[in-house]
Structure formats: C-alpha cells, structure tokens
Amino acid sequence: MSQTFDYDLLIIGAGVGGHGAALHAVNCGLKTAIVEAADMGGTCVNRGCIPSKALLAASGRVRELRNAHHLKALGIQVSGVEFEREGIAAHANNLVSKIRGDLTNSLKRLGVDIIQGRGKVAGTQKVSVATSTGEKTFTAKDIIISSGSIPWVPPGIEVDGKTVFTSDDAIKLETLPEWIAIIGSGYIGLEFSDVYTALGCEVTMIEALDQLMPGFDRDIAKLAERVLIAPRDIETKVSTLASKVTPGSPVVIELSDAKTKEVIDVIEVDACLVATGRIPDTKDLGLEAVGVETDRRGFIPVNDQMAVLSGGEVVPHLWAIGDATGKMMLAHAASAQGVVAVENMCGRDRTVDYHSIPAAAFTHPEISFVGMTETAAKELGAAEGFEVGAVRSYFKGNSKAIAEGESDGIAKVIYRKDTGVVLGAHIMGLHASDLIHEASQAIAGRQSVNNLAYVVHAHPTLSEVLDEAYKRALTV
Numbered sequence: 001m002s003q004t005f006d007y008d009l010l011i012i013g014a015g016v017g018g019h020g021a022a023l024h025a026v027n028c029g030l031k032t033a034i035v036e037a038a039d040m041g042g043t044c045v046n047r048g049c050i051p052s053k054a055l056l057a058a059s060g061r062v063r064e065l066r067n068a069h070h071l072k073a074l075g076i077q078v079s080g081v082e083f084e085r086e087g088i089a090a091h092a093n094n095l096v097s098k099i100r101g102d103l104t105n106s107l108k109r110l111g112v113d114i115i116q117g118r119g120k121v122a123g124t125q126k127v128s129v130a131t132s133t134g135e136k137t138f139t140a141k142d143i144i145i146s147s148g149s150i151p152w153v154p155p156g157i158e159v160d161g162k163t164v165f166t167s168d169d170a171i172k173l174e175t176l177p178e179w180i181a182i183i184g185s186g187y188i189g190l191e192f193s194d195v196y197t198a199l200g201c202e203v204t205m206i207e208a209l210d211q212l213m214p215g216f217d218r219d220i221a222k223l224a225e226r227v228l229i230a231p232r233d234i235e236t237k238v239s240t241l242a243s244k245v246t247p248g249s250p251v252v253i254e255l256s257d258a259k260t261k262e263v264i265d266v267i268e269v270d271a272c273l274v275a276t277g278r279i280p281d282t283k284d285l286g287l288e289a290v291g292v293e294t295d296r297r298g299f300i301p302v303n304d305q306m307a308v309l310s311g312g313e314v315v316p317h318l319w320a321i322g323d324a325t326g327k328m329m330l331a332h333a334a335s336a337q338g339v340v341a342v343e344n345m346c347g348r349d350r351t352v353d354y355h356s357i358p359a360a361a362f363t364h365p366e367i368s369f370v371g372m373t374e375t376a377a378k379e380l381g382a383a384e385g386f387e388v389g390a391v392r393s394y395f396k397g398n399s400k401a402i403a404e405g406e407s408d409g410i411a412k413v414i415y416r417k418d419t420g421v422v423l424g425a426h427i428m429g430l431h432a433s434d435l436i437h438e439a440s441q442a443i444a445g446r447q448s449v450n451n452l453a454y455v456v457h458a459h460p461t462l463s464e465v466l467d468e469a470y471k472r473a474l475t476v
C-alpha cells in the first residue's frame with residue numbers, strides 16, 4: 001500500500017527560490033506547502049534585489065537630472081533638482097510591500113499552504129515547524145530546503161546597524177552620511193556606491209584583493225573603474241583589509257595591508273557599509289537527522305539535479321536550492337534551481353545550465369555578463385586544445401546610444417575560434433542588464449558567431465552593439 005503524506009512537496013524558505021519551486025510544483029499538480037520563518041519573499045524581495053533597484057532607480061534619476069552638461073547636449077536645461085531622502089526610502093519600502101503582497105497572493109491563489117514558523121528536517125520525509133502556537137510536524141513525499149543566505153561580516157568588524165551596517169540596513173536609507181566607507185567592491189559595494197554618490201555622499205571603497213571588482217572580466221572592470229569610480233566622489237583602496245571597524249561617531253576603521261596584515265592607516269568616517277559577501281543560512285535545519293553535513297563554509301551539498309548529497313550519495317526525497325547551495329547566489333538562479341528540483345522529483349531528468357545564466361550589476365550605466373571571462377575561456381582552451389577569440393564593440397559607435405547621450409560602454413564577446421561557439425559575453429552600457437539576454441540565449445543554444453552574425457537586428461537599437469560584435473568575430 002502506498003504511503004500517504006500531508007503534502008507532495010514541502011518547501012523550507014519562501015524566498016525567490018522557494019517561490020519559484022512552489023509555482024512550478026503546482027503546475028505539475030503537486031500538493032504543496034511552504035514554510036517561512038520571517039518575511040515572505042526572503043532576501044531578494046525584502047532586503048535585496050527589489051529595494052536596492054528602487055534606490056538605484058530614484059538616485060539614478062537624481063544623477064541624470066543633475067548632470068547639466070549631459071542634459072545641455074540634448075538641449076535641455078533643468079535647474080534646482082531636489083530630492084527627499086525619506087521619499088526615496090519610501091519608494092523602496094512601498095515597492096517591497098507591493099511585491100511581497102503579490103508574491104504571497106500568487107501562492108495563496110494557487111492553493112499553496114503557507115506555514116509561518118521555523119522549519120527543520122525531522123527525519124526522512126518529515127519536517128517540524130516551530131510556530132507561534134507550538135511545534136507542528138508535517139510529512140511530505142519530497143522536501144526542498146531553500147533557506148537562503150545572510151551577510152558575512154569579517155572578524156574585527158562590529159556592526160551596530162546604525163553607523164556600521166550591512167545591506168540589510170543600508171536598503172532602509174535611514175541616513176545619507178557625508179562620508180561613508182564601503183568595504184568590498186563586489187555587487188553590493190558597486191551598486192551602493194552608485195546610490196550614495198548620486199545622492200551627494202563621499203565614498204571610500206576598501207577592497208582586500210589587488211583590483212576592484214575582482215569577479216568581473218578585466219576589460220569590463222577597467223572600464224567600470226573609468227566610468228563608475230574615477231569621475232565620482234569615490235576614493236579607492238585596493239590590497240587593503242578593513243581589519244577593525246568600531247561603530248560610533250565617528251566610525252573608526254583600521255586598515256591593514258592585505259598581504260602582510262600590517263596596520264597601514266586609520267580612517268574616521270561618518271558611516272560604514274560592510275559588503276564583504278554572504279554566507280548560507282543553514283544552521284539548525286535538522287540536516288543531521290538525515291545524515292547530511294554542510295561543507296566547510298556551510299553550503300548544502302547538491303548534485304546537478306539539486307538533490308541533497310550525503311557522503312556523495314543522494315539523500316532520497318531531499319532537495320536544496322538557492323543561496324543555501326552556493327552554486328550561484330542570484331535570485332533567478334535560485335528559482336531556476338527550484339524548477340529543476342521539481343522536474344526531477346516528477347521523474348523528468350533536468351539540470352541547471354549555469355553557463356547560460358546571466359548576471360547584472362544595476363549601476364549607471366549597467367554591467368552584465370553571461371558565461372566565461374576571457375581569462376577563464378583561455379584557460380579552458382589551453383586545457384582542451386582550442387583557440388579563443390574575443391571581439392569588442394562600442395556604444396560610442398551605436399546610433400541609439402549616441403541619440404540617448406549615453407555612449408559610454410562596451411560589449412565583448414568571447415568564442416571558440418574553431419567552431420565559433422559563444423563562450424561568454426560581457427556588456428557595460430545603457431540597458432546592459434536587458435541586452436545580455438540575447439547572448440544568454442545564444443549560449444544556451446550553443447550557437448556560433450558564424451550564424452549569429454547574420455541575424456538581423458532592428459535599427460537603430462542598442463541591440464546592434466551585440467550584432468556588431470558578432471560581425472566583428474567573422475572578420476577576425
């Protein structure tokens with residue numbers, strides 16, 4: 001006799017990963033429940049993508065309207081552009097409420113049970129939830145863990161949430177400090193430096209590695225430094241560790257040489273944003289009940305189908321997705337992983353094609369990429385015996401970008417010289433976060449520049465930047 005369960009699928013964590021998995025599960029006819037300990041929507045909706053993009057949108061508008069030189073070139077004069085910090089903060093906050101409500105309603109509408117409380121794996125196909133009315137236990141044929149991540153604060157840095165804070169507090173925009181130090185030049189450091197400088201703050205950016213934006217393709221990072229850092233009120237310190245940060249007024253930051261660890265300077269600033277990466281939120285999930293150990297950094301080990309592994313073996317009926325797995329800490333990757341987990345639990349073999357998942361930093365102008373950097377592609381080429389080509393095209397040669405008065409930018413396409421297959425694409429420029437999807441599609445379909453160069457693009461459009469790059473690859 002087949003065993004009966006309370007649910008076909010129970011998901012721990014209602015962030016974008018859990019939400020994406022739930023929607024797909026309902027589509028597949030699974031009776032689904034989702035457990036959330038805090039706010040529906042998780043990091044992305046409440047403290048991440050959504051409020052940060054609202055701040056970037058409003059502050060970007062301020063930057064544009066205050067750029068008299070740029071506007072004059074378009075024949076426009078605007079005087080006395082004012083903004084209210086509270087108004088911008090309210091815009092972000094209202095957007096969060098709206099998207100959180102929409103997300104919650106979408107689940108309710110589809111009949112997904114929402115269980116408020118902290119969930120824990122209590123055994124095979126069993127979850128216990130600490131709710132406000134006591135502990136409850138549910139059985140489910142399959143369980144997905146999507147517990148997400150939290151900011152990582154390096155040792156020596158004390159956070160008080162007021163003068164020294166992580167992005168969790170920065171998105172509230174409670175103050176606009178005259179001088180703010182930002183520790184880390186990754187996504188968060190870069191996006192918040194865009195917000196703060198647009199709103200008149202002076203920024204000191206501290207990066208432990210020997211170059212800014214170490215995760216980005218070198219050409220893009222160099223251009224980003226020229227366009228997003230150098231002309232703005234940003235002082236940068238690379239190869240520098242923020243080894244000790246003490247909150248207060250002023251905030252005192254001890255800076256050390258990243259290699260020798262010797263103290264090299266002490267600075268006093270009005271505030272400090274700690275943007276030094278994120279760690280998985282995987283404590284107290286009851287993983288030991290099913291013999292699962294997280295890796296050294298706390299990530300849950302999974303295979304390509306998103307099944308949880310114990311000692312390299314699949315743990316039946318247990319899946320993990322999103323930031324908790326550390327595969328690719330992006331919202332759309334989390335929800336794509338959720339879809340893949342559901343497909344596999346329904347008996348259809350599917351894996352995530354990380355190579356074709358794009359990423360973007362929503363600075364002004366934006367940066368986006370998909371696939372490999374030129375360096376990584378060349379390493380692979382050397383190992384596998386193929387040559388790598390790299391072509392660049394420029395926004396300053398694109399009619400639409402010039403018409404917009406936004407011609408700072410570059411598109412770079414990396415491909416195999418033998419087959420023409422696209423390996424990576426990197427764009428910095430107006431609407432780069434939208435433009436990248438054409439390259440993602442090309443990578444997903446393993447397409448060649450030899451064919452892509454003949455696909456007709458509308459004129460005049462920003463998309464012609466990629467078209468131009470593909471065409472250049474033909475002649476190289």
Ligand SMILES: Cc1cc2nc3c(=O)[nH]c(=O)nc-3n(C[C@H](O)[C@H](O)[C@H](O)COP(=O)(O)OP(=O)(O)OC[C@H]3O[C@@H](n4cnc5c(N)ncnc54)[C@H](O)[C@@H]3O)c2cc1C
Pocket residue numbers: 012013014015016017018035036037038039040041042043044045047048049050052117118119120146147148149167188281284285321322323324328329330331332333334362
């Ligand atoms: C400032 C900032 C900006 C960002 N901007 C972008 C962006 O523009 N684009 C992008 O793609 N990504 C962005 N990200 C990253 C994105 O937010 C994450 O990749 C995404 O939220 C991961 O989704 P998730 O479902 O894995 O986890 P989360 O969104 O972290 O959700 C996990 C949920 O699980 C809940 N939970 C944890 N443990 C339990 C438990 N035991 N029981 C019940 N519930 C539990 C948590 O309360 C949380 O709600 C940004 C992140 C930050 C911090």
Ligand SMILES: NC(=O)c1ccc[n+]([C@@H]2O[C@H](COP(=O)([O-])OP(=O)(O)OC[C@H]3O[C@@H](n4cnc5c(N)ncnc54)[C@H](O)[C@@H]3O)[C@@H](O)[C@H]2O)c1
Pocket residue numbers: 154183184185186187188189191206207208209213214215240241242243274275276277278328329330359360361362
């Ligand atoms: N637009 C987006 O998609 C977006 C936006 C924001 C955040 N995110 C996600 O959130 C995650 C976290 O972002 P993040 O910017 O915090 O991390 P990150 O990993 O992108 O960058 C952290 C940077 O901090 C530096 N660093 C670490 N410790 C330091 C120290 N003590 N002193 C000086 N520098 C130090 C690191 O070298 C690194 O360059 C990202 O991995 C990303 O997945 C995405």
